[in-house]
Amino acid sequence: LIVFLFSGENFDILKEIFRKDATKEEVQASIEKLGIRSYIVVGVLAMLQVVFTFVPAEPLHVVAGISFGLLRGIAICLIGILVGNTIIFVLNKIFGAKLKDFFTENIEFDFERAKKSKRIALIVIILYCLPAIPYGIICFFAASMNMKYSKYILITGIGSIPSLILDVGLGHVTMATSWIISIIVFVVILLLLVLMWKFKTQI
Numbered sequence: 001l002i003v004f005l006f007s008g009e010n011f012d013i014l015k016e017i018f019r020k021d022a023t024k025e026e027v028q029a030s031i032e033k034l035g036i037r038s039y040i041v042v043g044v045l046a047m048l049q050v051v052f053t054f055v056p057a058e059p060l061h062v063v064a065g066i067s068f069g070l071l072r073g074i075a076i077c078l079i080g081i082l083v084g085n086t087i088i089f090v091l092n093k094i095f096g097a098k099l100k101d102f103f104t105e106n107i108e109f110d111f112e113r114a115k116k117s118k119r120i121a122l123i124v125i126i127l128y129c130l131p132a133i134p135y136g137i138i139c140f141f142a143a144s145m146n147m148k149y150s151k152y153i154l155i156t157g158i159g160s161i162p163s164l165i166l167d168v169g170l171g172h173v174t175m176a177t178s179w180i181i182s183i184i185v186f187v188v189i190l191l192l193l194v195l196m197w198k199f200k201t202q203i
Contacts, residue, residue: 084135089153
């Protein structure tokens with residue numbers, strides 16, 4: 001994957017996407033010129049930020065909104081996320097016992113009670129809405145609940161959509177409207193994150 005991302009035109013896509021002084025028109029023109037390769041690169045990055053849980057998702061989603069617009073940006077990132085979620089599901093099938101031991105030791109959470117809960121889907125979706133919890137960690141948790149794949153991929157997919165819309169939308173708004181509107185949107189999002197962080201225990 002590293003070779004793929006940093007080879008030939010793929011590396012040019014990465015440079016163009018993350019170039020700080022690029023205008024909306026320049027980024028979009030470069031992305032369109034590179035065609036399907038640009039979609040694959042962003043999709044692969046979205047997948048990697050799920051599997052490698054320490055990689056933050058938000059910057060990539062914002063960049064996708066800048067590069068592809070709202071709907072295409074959401075679609076590309078969501079496909080990458082679903083592939084990443086699937087990989088985590090498979091990893092849990094192979095290394096499930098070790099992963100469960102890790103979570104039991106490091107997170108104060110009653111896994112046995114959660115497995116019996118009828119609200120497990122709601123719990124997973126709420127976790128997606130809380131700040132500073134990587135998608136990958138939530139997926140590992142959901143996979144450890146011994147769900148069927150169809151239920152697992154549906155819940156984790158739905159759970160990722162609100163923050164995905166928010167992040168991609170922020171990127172789209174930043175480039176498509178005035179800086180004043182962008183700043184207002186950013187401040188509102190920041191306040192919501194602060195409030196959620198303050199009341200995370202109650203949530």
